[in-house]
Amino acid sequence: MNRHQVEKNPVMGLSWQELIKGSLLRLHPGHLYRQPVMLVVGLGIVISALFSMQHLLQGQSWGLEFSITLILLFTLLFANAAETLAEARGKAQASSLKAARDDLKALRQTPQGALEYVAASQLRRGDVIQVKAQEIIPADGEIIQGAATINESAITGESAPVIREAGTDNSGVSAGTKVLTNSILVRVSHDPGSSLLDRMIALVEGAQRQKTPNELALSVLISALTLIFLLVVVSLMPIGHYLGISLSIPVLVALLVCLIPTTIGALLPAIGIAGMDRALKANLIAKSGKAVEIAGSVDVLLLDKTGTITLGDRHANEMLPLGVSKQVFYEAAYLSSLADPTPEGKSIVEFIEQEGVRIEATQEAQFIEFSAETRMSGVDLADGRSIRKGAVDAVSRWVKKQGGHLPSFMEEEVERIARSGATPLAVAIDDQLVGVIALADIIKSGIQERFAKLRLLGIKTIMVTGDNPLTAAAIAAEAGVDDFIAEATPEKKLQVIRDHQQQGQLxxxxxxxxxxxxxxxxxxxxxxxNSGTQAAREAGNLVDLDSNPGKLLDVVEIGKQLLVTRGALTTFSLTNDVAKYFVLLPALFAASFPALAGLDILNLSSPENAILAAVIFNALIIPALVPLALKGVRVKALKTDQLFRNNLIYFGLGGLILPFIAIKCIDLILAAVI
Structure with missing residues (x-):
């Protein structure tokens, strides 16, 4: 273990020297200007320091002013340390990500079709590059020719290679990933500095994190409260003069810092950065912090069935001949599936082979590949027969077009298969439908519990599938979703989203x-x-590097935790201020204004010690809450109003009681020491 490793704190992710340096650098006025509460604390430090120096030079008592200055300085440093610590949690990833980006070369295609080596930094959107086996992909893009096995561990952390292929929904590639086999042509999708890798580096370093709308609204509220308490404290000077109480400027500064919401003002940046960090740890890239925040306020979830609710690996588990022998039906299903590269098509071939049925190899046959438009695959044999296999409605139309008729009992079998939750496929030879195949998909383990949790959070789940309504209804009932959309088309999905948005739902x-x-x-x-098409990646505001459709459920939990944490600590901070108000004012004015004596329940040793105890507590509560701000408040499966009520009980009541206990304890210590 080297010296650098010894100095690194495994909890913080950076050394104490780096933490102190980062906190000191944030004392710059340009940084404080963006945080009004911390700016007030910074100005308070300067004012208290000036009065302390003046009293020192004049030979007057300066201990109280100097103590206030020192404690306020620690308050500001603790606040800066919280933000430094939050940003440092993600910086460990940045060095490896930069290493994946730096010094990359690209084999770019010229307009004349020739190839030339250029630096990756010279690539522009629209350029076409060739990437060979064992080479690093130099830029984000979409495969336009070829297929390859790619190692994406540099950005996902997953060592298992994945397959990316042109013309499919898995054609997207990212800079920094490595081609393991074959050669591909890639069309670059981003200019330098705006790729997925660059965006990820900027996020983990906190360089481009912008405040979210809720965060901005909370900042405005905090600024307004700061202004209100500023007016309150300023008005105390003439009141104190009228009552014969001498309130020095440093004491008023300390009082102001204690009353304004310094706790949430200090922790707000850390909460936001920590939320982004949790998203990054889940291998999610957000185009803005707003995306993560919105996830916590979602009302409706549209989830694709395949790969999200089910395992997405449908296999043939039943084959039913209709009016022909088993051998004839199996032969037709086998031959028509040879041109179907989908997992479903391959599973039919495997099923027939495992049944021990021997199929003669076909010669001079014209295979018809499966396509999403026809939803069929097939073969035209040399003897003149045409075989088709695919969706029941598509094959039925093809049979009728050939002049044939459908068996009367076919609908019963199709409905039986659909009601069981399987997907029926039909097989036809020329004008005769010869059988039905059942494709079964498996519901993911634990998915029902996750949907139940989302329901408790007040979120409606809608399954989207291309299956027929009967199959969709069976799977929806088994999975426990609230609703489903069968035979989904892009237009239908778009309309459903718009309908819910018109009702004011996210x-x-x-x-x-x-x-x-x-x-x-x-x-x-x-x-x-991330493995999807470039159009999809551009349209979304979150990109999942793992390309796991089920991640949407995790996104909601991350967003909900961000909002709950911010709300809980805001409640705690504001009730803290209320408590400190009723601690300090009676302590300052009770001696000269007997009407306030009844409120002086703590009976603090002196007004000076009351001020010092309050500012010490105000400073210490910030680092005490940093772990909670970074880790996040635990989110229970409750609706928003219930979560809000729990926050008021636990954090509101706790924030109201804690200052009385802590300030009294600190006062006892000060009375014994001073």
Whole structure:
């Protein structure tokens, strides 16, 4: 272990020297200007220091003023340390991310079709580059030719390679990832400095974090309270003069700092940065802090069935011949699935082979690949027969077009399969439907409990699927979602989102394909898959580096925790101020204004010690709450109004009682020491 490792605090993620340096650098007026409460504390330090120096030079008592100056300085340093610590939690990732970005070379295609090596920093949006096996992808983009196995561990932390292919919903690639096999052509999607990797580095370093709307609103509230208490404290000077009480400027400064919401003002940046850090640890890239914040306020979740609710790996588990022999049906299903590269098509081939049915190899056959438009695959054999396999409605139309008729009992079998939660596929030879295949998907373990938790949080879940209504209803009932959209199209998803938004609800959805882009852009929270198309990644305001559709449920929990933490600590800070108000004013004025004596329940040793005890408590409560601000308040499965009520009870009541106990204890210590 080297010296650098010894100095690093495993909890903080940085050395004590780095923490102190970061806190001191934030004393710059340009930084304090962006935080009104901390700016007031900074001005208070200067004013108290000047009066302390004046009394020292004049030979007067200067201990109280100097103590106030010192304690206020520690208050400001503790506040700066909270922000420094929050930013440092993500910086450990930045060095490795920069290493993945630096010194990359690119093989760029010229307008004439030639290839030339250039630095990655020279690439621009729209450039086409070739990346070969064992090379690092130098820029974000979309594969336009070829397919490759890619190691994305540099940005996702997952060592298992993934497959990316042109013309599919898994065509997106990111800078810093490594091509393991084959050669691909990639169209660059971002200019230097704005790629996913650059955005991630900026986020973990806290360089480009902007305040969210709620954070801005809270900042305005804090500023307003600061102004109100400033007027209150200023008015105390003539009141004190009238009552014959001498209140020095440093004492009034200390009183002001104790009464304004310094606690939440100090912790607010740390709460926001920590929220972004939690998102980054979940391998989520937010285009702004607003995206994470909105996640905590979502009312409706649109979730794709495949890969989110189910495992997404549908397999053939039943094959039912209709009016033909098993051999004929199996042969038709086998041959028509050879041109279907989807997991479903492959599973049919595997199912038939495992059944021990021997299929003769076909020669001079014309295979028809599966396409999303026709929703069928098939083969035209040399003997003139045409075989098709696909969605029941698509194959039924094809049979009717050939002049055939559908068996009367087919609808019963299709409905039976659909009601069981499986997906029915039909197989036809020429004008005759010869059988039905059942594709079963498996509901993810624990998904029902997660939906139940979201329901308790007041969030409505809607499953989106291309399945027919019967299959969709069966899976929706098993998974425990609130509603479902069957036979979903891009237009239908877009309309559902708009309908809910018109009702004043915030909507979130997940997608990875080009056809998901309109809905992702329309949704208040759009989670795009990193492996998806460039259109989807551009439309969403959150990108999941793991490309896990189920991550949307985690996003909601991260956003909810951010909002609950901010609300809890704001409640604690404001009730703290109320408590300190009723501690300090009676202590200062009770001797000269007997009517306030009844409120002086703490019976503090002296007005000077009361002020010092209050400012010491005010300074110490900030570092005491830093771990909670960084870790976040635990979010229980409750609705928003219940969470708010719990915050008022635990943090509101706690913030009201704690100052009385702590200030009295500090006063006893001061009375014994001084």
């Amino acid at each position: 909507v979130a959805m997940v997608g990875d394909g080009t056809n998901d882009a309109p809905a992702l852009a329309q949704a208040d929270l759009g989670l795009a898959m």
